[in-house]
Amino acid sequence: MIQLGIEVSELNFSWASGVSAIKSCSLEVPKGEFWMLLGTNGSGKSTLLRLLAGLLNPQSGKIRVSEPVGFVFQNPDHQLVMPTVGADVAFGLVSEKLSHAVVRSRVEEALTAVNLLSLIRRPIYALSGGQKQRVAIAGALARNCDVLLLDEPTALLDPDSQIELVAGVQKLVKNRGITALWVTHRLDELNYCDGAFLLEKGSLIDQGEAQRLKQRLMELHQETEIPQ
Template identity: 75%
Template sequence: MIDSPRLETPNPAIRVQNLNFQWPGGARVLKSCSLAVPEGEFWMLLGTNGSGKSTLLRLLAGLLESQSGDIDIRGRVGFVFQNPDHQLVMPTVGADVAFGLVEDRLPQPEIRQRVEDALAAVKLLELQRRPIYALSGGQKQRIAIAGALARHCQVLLFDEPTALLDPDSQRDLVSQVRQLVKNRGITALWVTHRLDELDYSDGAFLLENGRVVAAGNPEPLKRRLMRRV
């Protein structure tokens, strides 16, 4: 049995209540959308094209502003785009991971330590001096994650990060994110179309027509969606 969407989740790191969003002159994308992600867990967000998944994620990241409703997020937020080329801006791996720390005005020794710790966490420390253009798609996504880790983000938002990856890189990335969640106490919300990725999650939401219509254990939700195929 799939749980109904509810907000009584204990210690939520992400809480959305009655969120509404409409593009100027267009239809409403989100309609009284509500969800809650428990702190320190890895949840996934599913739905068909046009259901509002990416819009919801951008609202959570502060890239868009809702017309009404409430968003409450505990801690600093990191956002990982579907295409990492849209967010990797520096010429080398180490420089890119350090780029997000500029606004924090940290001393150079601390910046170097944070960069090394973040790259070690995604198992790419040996690539610190490598040019960004020389990386694979999976490595670029891990560098994007390292940038968020270096900033000490407590909440990570992923907008279909495996959509452009081959199956091996896909499995490697989702597995690594799960390990980071469990080892570091990070909270993650991951948008996906790939039902096999649900196996790595603690829970999942199904978004339809701008509303969360089911939430909870990923296995019943996976079976429900497989019957539709």
């Protein structure tokens, strides 16, 4: 029997205005796999990710996500709060009341996983956009996250940093057995995932092999500007 890292059943969510954002959505992400969430602007991708992270509450349906859960925002400046790389990665461990030695070990291990250990004392303001996103991911890894949710984490990055980040997450999934769900508009990122979901107007309309969904999305929305 396949173990699931993420399981959603008949999920529905509407905004306070009454506008429906997610409609009868059901999906499963196998544990230890890297899946992507596709769709045009307004299709509900970011809303669904926030529901999975517990940042929003659905009106109906079921959500089961293995914990701990790490969430990476599109703009890392919205979640990096400490002055240095090491301090920011350690910040999420405060509530666990760990010894200084354990905290340092976890921080160093997490930064090694994202190839930033050499920058442990670097001020956050001195980092590139790609480095900031990797610090955000390291913060989730330090908390031993079982599921990693990423909301268009390469949207603000240059092409080289984009590929470096998505390839790095793919490696983390394989090496650590993390379950990852990544929201994207960039079709070239589909080369790195195990599978993908396609949302349209809040409904899941297709899922499966990434390259097939890439082609379908291009055919359905030829007039939509999607970086390729």
